[in-house]
Amino acid sequence: MFGLFARKGPFKADIKPSGKALTVQPGDNLLKAALDNGIAWPHSCRVGSCGTCKARLVSGKIKPLVDFSYTLEEEDLDAGCILACQSLLKSDIEVEVDLESGELVLPEPGQVEGVIGGYRRLTHDIVEVGVRLNDPLPEYLAGQYAELVVPGVINEPRNYSFARAPETEESRSATFFVRYVPGGVMTTWLFGEDRTGSPVTLRGPFGTFFLRETDAPMLCVAGGSGLAPIKAVLEQEFSRPSRRNVTVLFGARTQEDLYCLDEMKAFESKGAGDFQFVPVLSLESEQSDWEGRRGNVTDTITEVISNLDGYEAYLCGPPPMVDAGISVLRRAGLEESKIHFDKFLDSSHKPRAGSEVASGFQRERALLSR
Ligand SMILES: Cc1cc2nc3c(=O)[nH]c(=O)nc-3n(C[C@H](O)[C@H](O)[C@H](O)COP(=O)(O)OP(=O)(O)OC[C@H]3O[C@@H](n4cnc5c(N)ncnc54)[C@H](O)[C@@H]3O)c2cc1C
Ligand code: FES
Incomplete structure (x- = not known):
């Protein structure tokens, strides 16, 4: 009965610690509202699979559209984290999220x-x-x-x-x-x-996987078609006078899976810093003529760069490769804010509809009771 009179919005979201605020229209999810307002909220898949849009709900009520536990770790759930791309507002809220520093405004879609x-x-x-x-x-x-x-x-x-x-x-x-x-x-x-x-x-x-124009040395790790955005990022880097040292590790199964070798070679002469392209093959026959590196590309990160201090890392490709790479970089002491990635998730990674409704409802009740 009282539900009949529940306010449907619009609601206000205060974003900590940035001090920014935005209005979320009824039916819009929190991420959409942020992007529509030009706020560079971290995101990638926008369908609840990658976890990049994670934020901590400090106060207020939201309605989750999927079961967050499919994507978020137990400790994140315990801390009150939500997925902005899968959250409708049920009241004014306060959320905590690390926005890109500076006044970055993402291009409007x-x-x-x-x-x-x-x-x-x-x-x-x-x-x-x-x-x-x-x-x-x-x-x-x-x-x-x-x-x-x-x-x-x-x-x-x-x-x-x-x-x-x-x-x-x-x-x-x-x-x-x-x-x-x-x-x-x-x-x-x-x-x-x-x-x-x-x-x-x-x-x-x-997406918020893009080149940060600093002078920090760059480590790029790509797998399969994940070389596409890495190549684009490098083209942009070398379209300006660049002094950065750049290392690109490219994971592939066999020599048959290597491509863009000429384009990578061409980067060697573009900047004033060192550029190295290192293909790493995981399934190349021991009998073949391959003299390059073998194994999992992410296992070679710390072999190729022994000290990652000051590096900015860009990872892109299959989700297991990206996850393994992030773990290596964290263990090596790289700050979260220096690790940029896009996981090429597909339909097999989407939160399932069947469990979404039931556990989403349970989750909603849990969040509503906070
Ligand atoms: C941010 C981002 C950027 C991307 N960029 C690229 C890129 O540059 N290049 C690129 O090649 N790819 C990229 N991808 C991946 C791309 O979007 C597609 O997911 C990919 O091409 C597969 O699409 P598809 O329609 O062929 O497969 P889908 O139809 O999505 O199926 C993928 C796999 O999932 C299985 N599947 C489907 N439904 C289910 C289900 N319910 N349960 C279990 N399994 C299921 C299918 O059998 C299949 O094996 C990107 C993904 C993201 C998130
Ligand atoms: S952008 Fe929200 S989970 Fe991927």
């Missing part, structure tokens, strides 16, 4: 229609896909990603990272590196036959 422009084979399971756009691409930062939808075919958006820096991208074009995922809806469609000319809708940019 837009939507552009276009068609698949063409393919270039990079490896046996990765292609470069060009999208030709009817209008200019929205402004983006190298490292960010776009959502792609194929109207009438794939309506649930799939995320792909821009493979070129804005400085090197052609006008009205966007370029992505896409890896085939067995059983995947989008990639089966894309790899099934030549889709050149098929309509696509591009929305973006999204």
